[in-house]
Amino acid sequence: MPSPPRWPESQNKIPESVVIGKSAFEARYGFARKDVRLETWRLSPFNRWSFQNVGELVPSAHVAAALSGGEQAKSLGTLLEEKVSLAGGSETVGSFLKRSDTDGLTILKAGKVVGDWSAPHMPFGARHIIFSISKSVTAILAGILEGEGVFDPNAPVTKYIPEAKGSAYGDASVRNVLDMTVSLDFEEAYLDPESAFARYRRSTLWNPGGGSESLAAFLMTIQRLSEPHGQTYRYRSPNSDVLGILVERASGMRVTELLREKLWLPLGAASDMSVTVDMEGTARTAGGMSMTPRDLARIGEMMRQGGTANGRRIVPEAWVSDTVATGGSFEAWQRGTMAFLFPKGRYRNKWYQTGHDSGAFCGIGIHGQWLYVNPRTEVVIAKMSSQPEPVDDKLDEDLVAFFEALSGMV
Amino acid sequence: MPSPPRWPESQNKIPESVVIGKSAFEARYGFARKDVRLETWRLSPFNRWSFQNVGELVPSAHVAAALSGGEQAKSLGTLLEEKVSLAGGSETVGSFLKRSDTDGLTILKAGKVVGDWSAPHMPFGARHIIFSISKSVTAILAGILEGEGVFDPNAPVTKYIPEAKGSAYGDASVRNVLDMTVSLDFEEAYLDPESAFARYRRSTLWNPGGGSESLAAFLMTIQRLSEPHGQTYRYRSPNSDVLGILVERASGMRVTELLREKLWLPLGAASDMSVTVDMEGTARTAGGMSMTPRDLARIGEMMRQGGTANGRRIVPEAWVSDTVATGGSFEAWQRGTMAFLFPKGRYRNKWYQTGHDSGAFCGIGIHGQWLYVNPRTEVVIAKMSSQPEPVDDKLDEDLVAFFEALSGMV
Numbered sequence: 001m002p003s004p005p006r007w008p009e010s011q012n013k014i015p016e017s018v019v020i021g022k023s024a025f026e027a028r029y030g031f032a033r034k035d036v037r038l039e040t041w042r043l044s045p046f047n048r049w050s051f052q053n054v055g056e057l058v059p060s061a062h063v064a065a066a067l068s069g070g071e072q073a074k075s076l077g078t079l080l081e082e083k084v085s086l087a088g089g090s091e092t093v094g095s096f097l098k099r100s101d102t103d104g105l106t107i108l109k110a111g112k113v114v115g116d117w118s119a120p121h122m123p124f125g126a127r128h129i130i131f132s133i134s135k136s137v138t139a140i141l142a143g144i145l146e147g148e149g150v151f152d153p154n155a156p157v158t159k160y161i162p163e164a165k166g167s168a169y170g171d172a173s174v175r176n177v178l179d180m181t182v183s184l185d186f187e188e189a190y191l192d193p194e195s196a197f198a199r200y201r202r203s204t205l206w207n208p209g210g211g212s213e214s215l216a217a218f219l220m221t222i223q224r225l226s227e228p229h230g231q232t233y234r235y236r237s238p239n240s241d242v243l244g245i246l247v248e249r250a251s252g253m254r255v256t257e258l259l260r261e262k263l264w265l266p267l268g269a270a271s272d273m274s275v276t277v278d279m280e281g282t283a284r285t286a287g288g289m290s291m292t293p294r295d296l297a298r299i300g301e302m303m304r305q306g307g308t309a310n311g312r313r314i315v316p317e318a319w320v321s322d323t324v325a326t327g328g329s330f331e332a333w334q335r336g337t338m339a340f341l342f343p344k345g346r347y348r349n350k351w352y353q354t355g356h357d358s359g360a361f362c363g364i365g366i367h368g369q370w371l372y373v374n375p376r377t378e379v380v381i382a383k384m385s386s387q388p389e390p391v392d393d394k395l396d397e398d399l400v401a402f403f404e405a406l407s408g409m410v
Numbered sequence: 411m412p413s414p415p416r417w418p419e420s421q422n423k424i425p426e427s428v429v430i431g432k433s434a435f436e437a438r439y440g441f442a443r444k445d446v447r448l449e450t451w452r453l454s455p456f457n458r459w460s461f462q463n464v465g466e467l468v469p470s471a472h473v474a475a476a477l478s479g480g481e482q483a484k485s486l487g488t489l490l491e492e493k494v495s496l497a498g499g500s501e502t503v504g505s506f507l508k509r510s511d512t513d514g515l516t517i518l519k520a521g522k523v524v525g526d527w528s529a530p531h532m533p534f535g536a537r538h539i540i541f542s543i544s545k546s547v548t549a550i551l552a553g554i555l556e557g558e559g560v561f562d563p564n565a566p567v568t569k570y571i572p573e574a575k576g577s578a579y580g581d582a583s584v585r586n587v588l589d590m591t592v593s594l595d596f597e598e599a600y601l602d603p604e605s606a607f608a609r610y611r612r613s614t615l616w617n618p619g620g621g622s623e624s625l626a627a628f629l630m631t632i633q634r635l636s637e638p639h640g641q642t643y644r645y646r647s648p649n650s651d652v653l654g655i656l657v658e659r660a661s662g663m664r665v666t667e668l669l670r671e672k673l674w675l676p677l678g679a680a681s682d683m684s685v686t687v688d689m690e691g692t693a694r695t696a697g698g699m700s701m702t703p704r705d706l707a708r709i710g711e712m713m714r715q716g717g718t719a720n721g722r723r724i725v726p727e728a729w730v731s732d733t734v735a736t737g738g739s740f741e742a743w744q745r746g747t748m749a750f751l752f753p754k755g756r757y758r759n760k761w762y763q764t765g766h767d768s769g770a771f772c773g774i775g776i777h778g779q780w781l782y783v784n785p786r787t788e789v790v791i792a793k794m795s796s797q798p799e800p801v802d803d804k805l806d807e808d809l810v811a812f813f814e815a816l817s818g819m820v
Contacts (some may be wrong), residue, residue: 029531038618044511044798047777048529051513051796052536053471054700058615058686061466061666061693065679068475101454103461119458121439126462205468208448208621256471269475272682276468283471290464367457386461388454 024252033254034214034280056277064125068270071294073124076107076115084405086398093409096402100395101368101387103128106293107410108380111301114410116293125271127290128384131365134275134289135240137299139178139350141247141258143307143319151250153178157242160249161220164242168224174246176229177239178349181332183225184236196222200238204284205276215241215278233329233336233347237286240350244285255283267302267309269295287365293382300373300380303351303361323349324361324373341396356404366390372403379407434662443664444624444690466687474535478680481704483534486517486525494815496808503819506812510805511778511797513538516703517820518790521711524820526703535681537700538794541775544685544699545650547709549588549760551657551668553717553729561660563588567652570659571630574652578634584656586639587649588759591742593635594646606632610648614694615686625651625688643739643746643757647696650760654695665693677712677719679705697775703792710783710790713761713771733759734771734783751806766814776800782813789817 026032029049041050041057050057080094097105103122107114118124130137145151152159157169157177164170168184169177176182189195202210203218219238244255251258256275264273273295276288302308303324307315328348333339336347344355354360358376363369368385381403387395436442439459451460451467460467490504507515513532517524528534540547555561562569567579567587574580578594579587586592599605612620613628629648654665661668666685674683683705686698712718713734717725738758743749746757754765764770768786773779778795791813797805 038616042777042800044796047796047798048513048531051539051777051794052532052700054539054686054698055465055684056469056471058694058698059466059469060684060686060698060700061463061664061691063666063669063674063683063685065478065682066675068478103458121458122462129461129464206448211618254471256473259473264473265476272475273473274465274470275473276464276470281471284468288464288468288470290462290470367452367461384461386454386457388457390452 023248023254024257025254027252034282036281037279055274056281062127062272062274064271067125071125071270073116073118074113076105076117079115079410080117082409084402084409086401086405087394088398093406096398100383100399100402101385102383103386104293104382104384106297106382107406108297108301109410110378111305113294114379122384125292127271127273127292128369129288129290129365130296130363130369130371130384131287131367132237132240133296133363133365133369133371134285134287135237135243135350136363136371137259137263137289138240138243138247138255138285139323140263140299140303140315141255142174142178142243143315143323143349144262145247145250145258146319147316151247157246160246161242163220167220168222169220169242170224172224172229177243177246179328179332180233180235180239180336180347180350181230181329182234182236182239183227183229183231184234184239185223185225186236186238203278204241204288205278206284211279214280215282215284216245216280219245230329231332231335233332233338235336235338240286241282241284243350244283254281255285263299263314266312266314267295267298269298271295293384296371296382296384297380300363300371300382304373304375304378304380319349323351324353324375325359328353340393341400354400358404358407360404360407362403364396368392368395368399370399370403372407374403374407377407377410379410381406433658433664434667435664437662444692446691447689465684466691472537472682472684474681477535481535481680483526483528484523486515486527489525489820490527492819494812494819496811496815497804498808503816506808510793510809510812511795512793513796514703514792514794516707516792517816518707518711519820520788521715523704524789532794535702537681537683537702538779539698539700539775540706540773540779540781540794541697541777542647542650543706543773543775543779543781544695544697545647545653545760546773546781547669547673547699548650548653548657548665548695549733550673550709550713550725551665552584552588552653553725553733553759554672555657555661555668556729557726561657567656570656571652573630577630578632579630579652580634582634582639587653587656589738589742590643590645590649590746590757590760591640591739592644592646592649593637593639593641594644594649595633595635596646596648613688614651614698615688616694621689624690625692625694626655626690629655640739641742641745643742643748645746645748650696651692651694653760654693664691665695673709673724676722676724677705677708679708681705703794706781706792706794707790710773710781710792714783714785714788714790729759733761734763734785735769738763750803751810764810768814768817770814770817772813774806778802778805778809780809780813782817784813784817787817787820789820791816 105117201207273291276284306317307320328346346353360374363371368387370383372381515527611617683701686694716727717730738756756763770784773781778797780793782791
């Protein structure tokens with residue numbers, strides 16, 4: 001009798017029978033993940049999977065075991081009283097952390113923990129949603145699969161998602177998706193309940209009233225503008241949900257399986273992470289990931305190290321270099337609406353190149369989520385916040401200045 | 411500047427200002443957990459909590475870090491070929507594990523791991539829903555709080571839940587709730603969509619169509635029978651959801667906070683656990699917990715040890731002894747519908763006393779969840795399954811015989 005299977009090796013190998021359209025999940029269980037819903041989860045055979053994954057079906061509260069390796073918070077100490085010079089004048093680090101609604105912060109220098117900071121309402125070791133930094137994490141999976149030769153960023157989207165034909169993605173490339181240059185007819189019309197944006201939010205289950213249309217089905221209804229793809233940086237979140245589906249189709253594995261096997265375990269993450277899913281189990285790769293500040297900083301450090309962690313290669317060095325330094329179209333960025341923040345910047349594979357002399361790059365999420373990496377000073381800063389506004393351009397400018405200053409102070 | 415707060419000591423102390431009706435959560439955040447819903451979760455100030463607890467609001471997939479302490483599965487080896495004698499004749503352990511749709515199994519003897527078994531579709535280290543063993547776990551919290559002097563099992567329910575007046579719980583005692591002797595007018599009418607049972611399932615978000623009535627609101631609508639409380643063992647899950655609310659009201663802490671501080675960390679659990687919640691964050695303490703077989707076995711071992719784990723007292727010895735050996739009404743059990751399974755048994759504090767000479771006791775959940783503890787042989791067996799039927803009386807009789815036999819074989 002063989003010993004029981006163990007994550008991840010024995011479970012997540014892609015069976016040879018897998019082809020695009022038939023996932024490892026289906027090969028393993030005999031049904032598709034999307035067949036498991038509130039209507040079916042307690043029925044056989046679906047319960048062979050659902051009983052181990054109830055949180056994907058019913059909202060669930062999480063009770064964490066002790067942190068791996070007994071991680072302890074490390075105080076930032078006197079750094080909090082030091083002054084930084086920002087647009088409105090000089091203020092202390094501690095004061096700015098509060099003003100920018102920080103929940104949790106971790107700073108690394110040369111891979112070592114400089115310190116952590118938490119608001120009274122965020123315990124050390126708690127997870128926090130990273131919103132659109134989820135995009136940057138998902139792109140790492142794409143880079144890993146590219147390195148394995150199973151994912152082609154220059155292929156048409158329809159190579160992996162044939163049913164994209166007829167939508168905006170029908171003649172777009174994976175590269176367009178990765179670099180946010182899809183010519184997408186999609187606006188963030190917050191106030192119109194009949195708008196595509198309202199349907200989008202319902203399809204992700206993030207807003208009340210969802211559950212009648214899946215995220216994947218919704219994405220394939222978005223149409224394109226007349227402008228060709230590839231010309232303009234257009235920040236549209238649905239692109240990044242499409243990226244999640246692309247990596248699943250290319251690998252035959254679910255995003256969560258890819259995350260665990262190819263990123264979370266090799267990275268040496270100390271705590272569990274999670275990602276929100278829709279009615280069919282499609283991950284909200286555009287924004288639904290939650291993790292601890294320490295684990296987010298580990299991702300930044302891996303990128304700073306050119307794609308390695310714990311002496312193990314996670315993603316190809318050339319992919320990292322292209323993503324954080326050399327790739328991306330300056331012209332497309334200039335035509336977009338975020339050039340004010342990084343006038344010399346570019347956007348590549350869901351990461352922002354600041355264009356600063358330091359070579360700094362970052363991932364950014366709404367409500368104040370930041371993963372800032374400064375290659376010159378060897379500093380990584382993970383900041384999680386609960387800013388009242390999703391987007392605050394003025395504060396963003398202060399934040400960039402703050403990270404730049406802070407990375408020179410530690 | 412003080413160093414960042416750390417779970418659980420600094421966060422979960424009950425502020426002196428807390429009285430029944432105002433929870434530690436409200437004292438800490440300035441709003442109640444039930445104010446955080448899909449409608450509000452991205453708004454300030456609710457996002458100071460929701461951004462750390464997205465899984466309570468949106469179904470989420472879980473990506474586990476490495477197991478704490480690097481736990482490894484241990485094979486049951488030749489035990490799988492050994493024969494056990496059951497109702498239908500003799501069969502091997504391995505054959506019976508498959509016939510009873512086992513997903514994961516862990517056996518301890520004298521606190522040491524004898525071995526684990528997993529079906530091919532359940533990786534070692536995965537969590538699995540334990541259904542009604544959640545009741546037994548919640549009752550441990552009640553026992554701990556009783557030991558701390560903040561919870562009185564003999565008080566009326568209305569001491570902690572004043573709004574229970576007018577419902578079946580209006581003149582019931584906490585003891586009735588703990589021992590399933592509430593005279594509750596509630597039947598499991600599976601097929602009537604307008605029935606109380608259908609409303610119950612929607613209020614827990616376990617079935618489609620939920621979200622318009624909270625679990626707590628539903629529970630307070632159930633009426634009583636004319637029979638006095640305390641006479642008959644009536645297994646009704648809503649009682650156990652009421653128990654979750656009782657321990658929250660008595661302590662001022664959420665069930666998840668109690669679980670972590672008072673059980674999960676002292677127990678030395680190796681992996682995170684979770685519990686499903688309703689629209690207001692009320693935990694499904696009647697059946698919504700998920701954990702690994704190893705961690706479930708740790709709970710059984712703590713009970714076998716009279717309430718201690720890792721040399722630390724978790725729950726009073728007298729409470730454990732009352733629960734697993736001396737307490738409970740034989741007459742109430744006899745009047746109930748489960749006496750066929752344990753003819754000499756009793757039910758106390760959500761645990762089953764088998765009445766066997768071995769002194770065995772257990773927690774049981776639908777679809778084949780079992781936590782079996784045999785004091786004489788010092789054996790603990792945690793079995794998680796995906797049996798097609800929620801309840802299978804015939805198989806249950808085999809299972810009891812199997813556990814009894816197995817505990818003598820290891």
